[in-house]
Amino acid sequence: MNLDQAAAARVMQQFSEAESEEIAAEIVALKRVDRQQAEAALVEFHELAVRQQARVSGGRSAAIGLLEASFGTERAAGVMSRVASSLAGRAFEFLDTADPAQVALLLDGELSQTMATVLAHLRADQASRVLAALKPEIRTDVAHCIATMGSVSPEVARTVADTLRSRAGSVVKTKDQQDAIGGVQPLVDIINRSSVANERALLDELDQRDPDLAAEVRSRMLTFADIVKLEPRDVQQVLRGIDVSMLAIAMKGSPEATRDVIRANLSERNLEVLDEESSVLGSIRLSRVEEARAEIVRAIRDLEAEGTITVHRSDEDEYVE
Numbered sequence: 453m454n455l456d457q458a459a460a461a462r463v464m465q466q467f468s469e470a471e472s473e474e475i476a477a478e479i480v481a482l483k484r485v486d487r488q489q490a491e492a493a494l495v496e497f498h499e500l501a502v503r504q505q506a507r508v509s510g511g512r513s514a515a516i517g518l519l520e521a522s523f524g525t526e527r528a529a530g531v532m533s534r535v536a537s538s539l540a541g542r543a544f545e546f547l548d549t550a551d552p553a554q555v556a557l558l559l560d561g562e563l564s565q566t567m568a569t570v571l572a573h574l575r576a577d578q579a580s581r582v583l584a585a586l587k588p589e590i591r592t593d594v595a596h597c598i599a600t601m602g603s604v605s606p607e608v609a610r611t612v613a614d615t616l617r618s619r620a621g622s623v624v625k626t627k628d629q630q631d632a633i634g635g636v637q638p639l640v641d642i643i644n645r646s647s648v649a650n651e652r653a654l655l656d657e658l659d660q661r662d663p664d665l666a667a668e669v670r671s672r673m674l675t676f677a678d679i680v681k682l683e684p685r686d687v688q689q690v691l692r693g694i695d696v697s698m699l700a701i702a703m704k705g706s707p708e709a710t711r712d713v714i715r716a717n718l719s720e721r722n723l724e725v726l727d728e729e730s731s732v733l734g735s736i737r738l739s740r741v742e743e744a745r746a747e748i749v750r751a752i753r754d755l756e757a758e759g760t761i762t763v764h765r766s767d768e769d770e771y772v773e
Contacts (some may be wrong), residue, residue: 455538457518457521458519458521460521461518462516463524464518464521464522465522465523469762470745476515476518476519479514479515479518486700492769497609515553518729534688543573543609543610543613543614544570544573544574544613544616546617546620547570547574547578547582547616547620548574548575548578549578550620552578552581552582552584554583554584555578555582555585556582556585556586558616558619558620559582559586559616560587564590564593564594564596564597565597565601566596566612566734567586567590568593568594568595568597568598568601569601569604569608569612570582570612571583571594571598571638571642572598572601572604572617572638573609573613576638576641576642576644576645577645579638579641579642580642580644580645580646580650581637583595583642583646583650583654584646584647584650588653591654591657592654592657592661595639595642595643595654595658596658596661596662597687598635598638598639598642599635599636599638599639599665599669600665601635636665636668636669636672637672639669640669640672640673640710643655643669643673644673644674644749644750644753645750645753647743647746648739648742648743648746651746655669655670674683674749674752674756674763675745675749675754676702676706676710676745676746676748676749677706677707677710678749678752678763679710679713679714679748680709680710680713681763681764682713682752682761682762682763682764683714683761683762684717685759686755687713687717688717689755689760690748690751690752690755690760690761691714691717691718693751694747694748694751696697696722696725696726696729697729698728698744698747699714699726699729699744699748700726700729700733701736701740701741701744702744702745702747703726703730704730704733704736704740704741705741
C-alpha cells in the first residue's frame, strides 16, 4: 500500500494466487493506515522505501486496481470474488466457537430467513450442531431457506451480525462484509456433518416439503458407497484413520464393489483383523451400521476439505455392478 500501483503489482506477482487473495483481503479490511503505523510496519520488516504522505489508502478499489495490474482483469475478478466470499463469513466468526445450544437460543424468535443467513455464514460443522439444536418445527424451514436463498446484501449481513453481537454481549470489531451466498451446497455440507438421525429426519421432512430439493440434496451428499470413487491412494489415506472394528461394521451388507475397494487397499495385517472382526459380528442393528458408515463419511469429507484427497462426484465416475 506504500508503493505506487506499478511497483506494488511487480511485488504482488511474486506471490501465489492464494497469497494474493489474503493480501487483497487485508487491503480491503484496512481501508486507511496512518503514516505512523505504516512507518512502524516498514521498520519492523526492514523495508527501505516509504511514501511521504500522511495516510495510505486501501479499500476495495485499491485491492482491485492492484490485482488487475498484477494478474489482468479476468483473474483479478476471480480473486476478488473469492476474497468477497472469505470476508462474508467474518462478521459471524464470534459464533463459530460458541455453544450451539446458546446460538440456537440466541436465534430463537428470529425469522427462518435470518437463521438461514447466520447458519450459511458459519463453519459447516458448527452450523450442523446449531441446526440440530433448533426446535424441530422450524428446523426444516431453516434448511429450506439455506438451500433456496440468494445473495445477502452487505448491509443486511452487517445488521444481522451486529444485532446478534449486541444481544450476545460479545465485543467484536466490526468488519466489512461482502455478498454471502446460500444454495444447496451449504445445506449439503451441513447435513454431511450431522448425525444419522438428524440427517434422516431432515431429509424426510424436506421430502414432504420440496421433493425436488430433497432429491438434489441427496444427489450431492457424500455416502459410504462413494469410497469407490476415490483413487487407491486416497482410499488408503481414509482407511489409515479408521478403526478396523468400525470398518467391519460399516461394511456389513455393503455392495460387493465397495467391499472390494476397501479390501484391496488394506494392509495384509489389517485385512486379517478385518476378516476376524467380520466373522464374529453376527447380526447388527441397522442403526449401528449407519452410524459407522457416517463416521467414515465424515472422515472422507474432512480429508476432502483439507485438500488431502479428491472425491469425484460426476455420474461418469459411478461404479455399476
